Amino acid sequence: MTTPPQARLVGIGIVGCNYGRLVQLPAFRHDPRCRIVALAGRDAARTAELARAANVPLAFGQWEQLVTHPDVDAVCIATEPELQPDIAVRALGLGKPVFAEKPMAADLAQARRMTHTAEASGCTTMVDFNFCAIPSWVRAKALLAQGAIGRLRHVQVNWNVENYSTRMRTKNWKSTGVAGGGVLGNFVSHCFHYLEWSCGPIVGLSATLSGLPGEPMTETNAGINMKFESGAAGHLAMSCASYLGSGHRIEFYGEDGTLVLVNETSDYMRGFRLALGQRPAQALNDISVTDDLDWQFPSDGRIAPVARLAARFLDGIVDGEPVAGGFGEGLRVQALLDAARRANDLGRWLAIEPEREDARS
Template sequence: MVRIGIVGCNYGRLVLLPAFRLDPRCEVVALAGRDAARTAELAGAANIPRAFGNWKQLVEHPDVDSVAIATTPSLQPSIAIRALELGKPVFAEKPMAADLVGAEAMTRAAETSGRTAMVDFNFSEVLAWRKAKALLDQGAIGRLRHVEVNWNVENYSTRMRLKNWKTLGADGGGVLGNFVSHCFHYLEWFCGPIVGMSTRLSGLPDEPALETTAGISMMFRSGAAGNLAMSCASYLGSGHRLEFYGEDGTLTLVNDTADYMRGFALNVGRRPAGVMTPIEVVDEVDLAFPSDGRIAPVSRLAAAFLDGVELGQVTSASFVQGLRVQVLLDMARRANDLGRWLETGPEIMERRL
């Protein structure tokens, strides 16, 4: 039985807790937050045996075998590195850190420890996305020509004009860290390595410091092109739409609901057909959690994490992948600041470690 401690009382309690509890191989034994009294109250309500007002107390407790982290990017490296120093596997959030230095340090710590280390990139665990990936890999639309991503939502931090990591790029967040980190991961998962990009970042017209909008053009090693338009300042936004255009057809994933993970409709059209055909995908796990579409995909990552812990292996969404995303985030911000196209490739990873 793997005894897990969760650092973070919001996403950690609302999503990671039920996701890990779906797997009988583990038990969530501790919760840590910034406010000891509030954390104790929340832990008690969730039937978690131990509560701490300090992450170090949780990480260093002998009854905690593995650590799941749901904190700000700037704090995450300290927690992950300490846990790995103690030989405890780590399930971390995206983005890994506020900058490349933190992400590199986390990755080195994971390699030194030899313990399982995973980043919670969860879109690739949505079953409709898995089916889309399989179809693309099978050549359902032929060679990819270009991909378009449009993601328009309004998140709570933007609506309330909160100055926190989710709105401030300097803290490793803003629209890049909070949302585009997901996009970079899933775009390379679907399409292969990104080798160049240009970026335009902006904020609210009357409060530009709140980073809310990104427009990114990119090229993939395959020769396919991509465009990403993301805004978390879109009241009643159109949702999340991915369009893949190939030589022989088109594939789309479209979610016009307010739920980030649930609601994606998969459609495919192939020459010479003149219409798109819907592909139905049913997620039985998701049906058990009607209030939050994030739990089902995260539960699959949790299961993969526990597989790694049991076998002593790294997992598919390892810290190396997290570092790769951090490299792309850094490149996107530099492309915006410099106002020009930048090029890179996966070989840069060899120079980062």
């Protein structure tokens, strides 16, 4: 009996030497079905040095060189939002699957361009909405679906941290409300995704965005009121200018109980606790959730969730089947971001129309 030949490993090229190298690279390297073959950055010499240190065989100073290289079968993008569309569209045009960061673009028109190109290509795509790949969050979603707290009445998000850009007064896409950034693009994009993932479609919202006193070009605070298709209400308060902030807390209130996800640590992904209280209980009780993958990446709590998304992305490539988390979901979030910014500018409530009919799982 002969042994069948081993399937060819998927060659992964990463555009971006910061998050792409520090998080995407170890996340994808964890999966034996692929190998990291190339890294691209703005500075060719620095990129070559970083690639050598990470044992990546190819290094490029221009993303076009990586995308078109024959050894690169799929492209991971970790750049600012306004650069992602051109990279993704070029890769998809060559028949190469794309793993992109959030938000997927700087505006709704470019997100639609990316999504339409992906649909035409038939390639697997994914957006790195990584909160939904944390085990405690997956358990929370399952409890909500099972009716653990009854019909949802309202959900409250409080997220108070101080990010690096605010602390260091860095002027980049993460600190300004232009080019798809600011608190809305950098943080609230995650919130919109996980709220619809867990609570269903948002059908209306109002928003107030603001920045640091005396620095009108910054965007560090967001207050958003929402209505869900189910009739439930939602409120989101987010600040990335909160020194020693209280962390990240999501409270789901139902007719028959309360479910809470809370992380009081400075790690964005690691440290969430889950608690449930059901009538007639007088207090919340912790629910133990283990993460058998997280301990393998002690240096960075973001890697384990991204590794799970990477595995799903590779499932789509290898099996040729649609997977959850693709560009359709990124487009929906982009539509919500666009609506929130318009609601802030107009100073009024906006109804939200469905951007597309993608199923969420």
